[in-house]
Amino acid sequence: MHAMSSPALDLLHSVFGYASFRGQQQAIVHAVAEGGDALVLMPTGGGKSLCYQIPALLRPGTAIVVSPLIALMQDQVDALREAGVAAAYLNSSLPPEDQREVERRLLAGGLKLLYVAPERLLTPRFLGLLERIDVALFAIDEAHCVSQWGHDFRPEYRELTVLQERFAQIPRIALTATADPRTRAEIVDRLGLGEARQFVSSFDRPNIRYRVTLKHNPRTQLMQFLDGHRGEAGIVYALSRKKVDETAAWLAEAGIEALPYHAGLDARVRAANQQRFLREDGVVMVATVAFGMGIDKPDVRFVAHLDLPRSMEGYYQETGRAGRDGLPAEALMLYGLSDVVTMSQMIAQSDSADERKRIERQKLEGLLAFAEATRCRRELLLGAFGEDYRGPCGHCDNCIEPPKTWDATVPAQKALSAVYRSGQRFGAGHVIDILRGIEGERMRQLGHERLTTFGIGADMDEKGWRSVFRQLLAAGLLEADAEGYGTLRLTTASRAVLTGGQQVLLREDARPVRSARRRHDSQLVTGASLGIEAYEQPLWDALRALRTRLAKQQGVPPYVVFHDATLLAMLRAMPANEDELADVSGVGEAKLKRYGRDFLAVINATEPVPDDAS
Numbered sequence: 001m002h003a004m005s006s007p008a009l010d011l012l013h014s015v016f017g018y019a020s021f022r023g024q025q026q027a028i029v030h031a032v033a034e035g036g037d038a039l040v041l042m043p044t045g046g047g048k049s050l051c052y053q054i055p056a057l058l059r060p061g062t063a064i065v066v067s068p069l070i071a072l073m074q075d076q077v078d079a080l081r082e083a084g085v086a087a088a089y090l091n092s093s094l095p096p097e098d099q100r101e102v103e104r105r106l107l108a109g110g111l112k113l114l115y116v117a118p119e120r121l122l123t124p125r126f127l128g129l130l131e132r133i134d135v136a137l138f139a140i141d142e143a144h145c146v147s148q149w150g151h152d153f154r155p156e157y158r159e160l161t162v163l164q165e166r167f168a169q170i171p172r173i174a175l176t177a178t179a180d181p182r183t184r185a186e187i188v189d190r191l192g193l194g195e196a197r198q199f200v201s202s203f204d205r206p207n208i209r210y211r212v213t214l215k216h217n218p219r220t221q222l223m224q225f226l227d228g229h230r231g232e233a234g235i236v237y238a239l240s241r242k243k244v245d246e247t248a249a250w251l252a253e254a255g256i257e258a259l260p261y262h263a264g265l266d267a268r269v270r271a272a273n274q275q276r277f278l279r280e281d282g283v284v285m286v287a288t289v290a291f292g293m294g295i296d297k298p299d300v301r302f303v304a305h306l307d308l309p310r311s312m313e314g315y316y317q318e319t320g321r322a323g324r325d326g327l328p329a330e331a332l333m334l335y336g337l338s339d340v341v342t343m344s345q346m347i348a349q350s351d352s353a354d355e356r357k358r359i360e361r362q363k364l365e366g367l368l369a370f371a372e373a374t375r376c377r378r379e380l381l382l383g384a385f386g387e388d389y390r391g392p393c394g395h396c397d398n399c400i401e402p403p404k405t406w407d408a409t410v411p412a413q414k415a416l417s418a419v420y421r422s423g424q425r426f427g428a429g430h431v432i433d434i435l436r437g438i439e440g441e442r443m444r445q446l447g448h449e450r451l452t453t454f455g456i457g458a459d460m461d462e463k464g465w466r467s468v469f470r471q472l473l474a475a476g477l478l479e480a481d482a483e484g485y486g487t488l489r490l491t492t493a494s495r496a497v498l499t500g501g502q503q504v505l506l507r508e509d510a511r512p513v514r515s516a517r518r519r520h521d522s523q524l525v526t527g528a529s530l531g532i533e534a535y536e537q538p539l540w541d542a543l544r545a546l547r548t549r550l551a552k553q554q555g556v557p558p559y560v561v562f563h564d565a566t567l568l569a570m571l572r573a574m575p576a577n578e579d580e581l582a583d584v585s586g587v588g589e590a591k592l593k594r595y596g597r598d599f600l601a602v603i604n605a606t607e608p609v610p611d612d613a614s
C-alpha cells in the first residue's frame with residue numbers, strides 16, 4: 001500500500017506514469033502549487049519540467065511557460081499532449097491562423113499550459129490577453145538567459161520584471177541548470193525573486209561515466225569507443241568545421257549513422273541533420289559546439305570530445321547532454337600535447353581585451369588541471385562550480401583505475417632550462433630533440449649542439465618527453481606564444497621549479513592499448529551500454545521498431561512516445577496485460593490507452609529466453 005497519497009502524487013502516477021518524485025521535486029511542487037515563488041537549480045535531466053507542470057495541473061487557470069528555444073517548446077508540448085494534457089505553444093514558427101486558434105483556446109480557458117517565447121510574452125497584446133484570463137503560474141525556463149555572464153544571454157529576459165509588476169499575485173517559478181553562484185544571484189536580482197524559496201540540487205550527474213584519455217590514434221580510439229555504443233545516439237565534438245566534416249564522412253563510410261553539424265553548413269542541411277538526430281534512433285552527430293544548445297533528447301548515450309572543450313563549464317554542458325533519462329551514459333575526452341598548445345594560442349591570439357584573456361586563460365587552466373588530474377574527476381568537475389563533492393565516485397576513469405604519479409622534478413628542470421637556453425623561440429618538438437641530443441643539419445646551424453642542455457635528457461624517449469611538456473603546459477609552468485608558431489616560453493611560475501624549490505609530480509601516462517582489435521560486427525549488441533543481453537536483443541529491437549513506427553504516425557520523436565527507460569522497464573517486467581503494463585514507470589493513463597495494446601502484442605510475441613545451453 002502507498003504510505004501517502006496526495007493530489008500531486010496522483011497526477012504523477014496517472015498523467016506521467018511515474019511511481020515517485022525525485023530529489024526535491026515534491027517540495028517544489030508543493031511550494032508552487034500553494035502559490036509561492038521558487039528558484040530551482042537542478043542539473044540537466046534532474047526533472048525540472050514536472051516542477052511546474054504538476055502545479056499547473058493542480059492550480060486553476062493556465063500556466064504560462066517562458067522558454068527561449070522554439071524546438072524545445074514543441075517537444076515539451078508534444079510530450080504533454082501525448083500524456084493527455086491540454087498544452088500549446090505560441091512562437092513565430094506558427095502560422096497566423098494557428099496562432100489565433102491558440103489565443104482563442106487560451107481565452108476560452110481550454111489550456112492548462114501555454115509555452116511562449118519571451119519576446120512574444122512581452123508584447124502589449126499578449127500581456128493584455130493575460131489580464132483577461134486566469135493565470136495559474138509563470139514558469140521561467142532557462143532562467144540563466146537573464147545573466148550577462150553566461151553564454152545564453154537574452155536581453156528580453158531582463159524585461160520579465162513586468163511579470164511581478166503586473167501580476168504580483170501569481171506565483172513565479174524560475175528554473176535553470178546553470179550552477180554558478182554568480183548567475184544565481186543575477187537571476188534572483190533581475191527576476192525579483194528575493195523572496196522566493198531556493199531549491200538547489202547537487203549538480204552531480206551520477207549516471208555519466210567520465211573518461212579522459214591521451215590522444216594517440218584518435219580514429220582508432222573513437223571507433224573502439226563507438227563499438228561499445230552500437231545503435232545508440234551520441235555526439236562527437238570536434239573543434240573545427242573541417243574536422244567535423246571529415247570525421248562524419250569517415251564514420252559514415254565505416255557503416256555508422258553519422259551526420260555533420262556546424263555553422264558553416266547550409267541552414268537546411270543543418271536543420272535536416274538535427275531533425276534526423278532527434279527523430280531516429282541511434283544517429284551519431286559529429287559537431288562543433290554550435291550543436292547541442294536546446295537539444296533535450298533524453299536518450300543521448302555518449303558524448304565524445306575529439307578536442308579540448310573551452311572550459312569546465314563548456315565541458316559540463318556538453319557532456320551533460322548525455323543521459324538525461326538517467327540511464328547509463330559515457331563521456332570520453334581525447335587530449336594531447338598539441339591540443340594544449342592550440343588552445344593556449346587561440347586565447348593569446350583572440351582580439352579580446354586583456355582582462356577577458358586572463359579569464360579565458362584561467363578557464364583553460366581549470367580544464368587542463370581536470371584533464372591531467374589523478375583525483376576523482378567528479379570532485380574536480382563539481383568543485384569547479386563550488387560544490388563540495390567528496391570522491392571517490394567509483395564511476396570515473398581515475399576512480400576505476402587510479403593513475404600512478406612520479407617525481408618529475410629533475411626532468412621538469414631539464415625541460416624548462418632547455419626552453420630557456422634555446423631562447424624561448426622553439427616548439428616542443430625541437431626542444432625535445434635538444435634534450436635527447438638528436439644531431440642534424442638544423443641543430444648544427446642553430447648552434448644548439450653546443451648548448452649545455454644538449455643531450456641531458458637522452459635517458460627518456462620522445463613520448464616520455466612529450467608527456468612532460470604537455471603536463472608542464474597544463475600546469476602553467478610553460479606557455480605557448482601568441483603568434484601561433486607553437487613556441488614555448490617560461491612563465492612566472494617556472495622560476496620556483498628552476499631554482500630548485502618546487503617539486504613536480506606528474507601523471508604516468510597510461511599505455512595505449514596497442515593491438516586491441518575491433519570486435520566483429522556480429523558481436524556488437526545494440527543497447528549494450530544499457531545492459532541489454534544478446535538474448536534480449538530481438539525484443540529490444542522490436543520494441544524500438546514499434547516505437548519508431550508509432551512516433552512517425554504521430555509526427556513526434558520516438559522518445560515522446562516512450563523513453564528508453566520505459567522500454568527497458570517493459571523488457572524487464574514483461575507485462576502480460578494492461579494492468580501490469582500500467583505499473584511500468586513512464587506509462588501513464590493516456591499512453592496506456594493509446595499504445596498499450598500494440599506494445600503488449602510485441603511483448604507477447606517475442607518472449608526472450610536466456611539461452612544457457614552451454
Ligand code: ADP
Pocket residue numbers: 018019020021022025042043044045046047048049050296298324325326563585
Ligand atoms: P530537465 O528539464 O531537468 O533536464 P526533464 O524534466 O526533461 O529534466 O526530466 C528528465 C527526465 O527524467 C525525463 O525523461 C523525465 O520524464 C524523467 N523524470 C522526471 N521526473 C521523474 C520522476 N519523478 N520519476 C521518473 N522519471 C522522471
Ligand code: ZN
Pocket residue numbers: 375376377378379391392393394395396397398399
Ligand atoms: Zn571518480
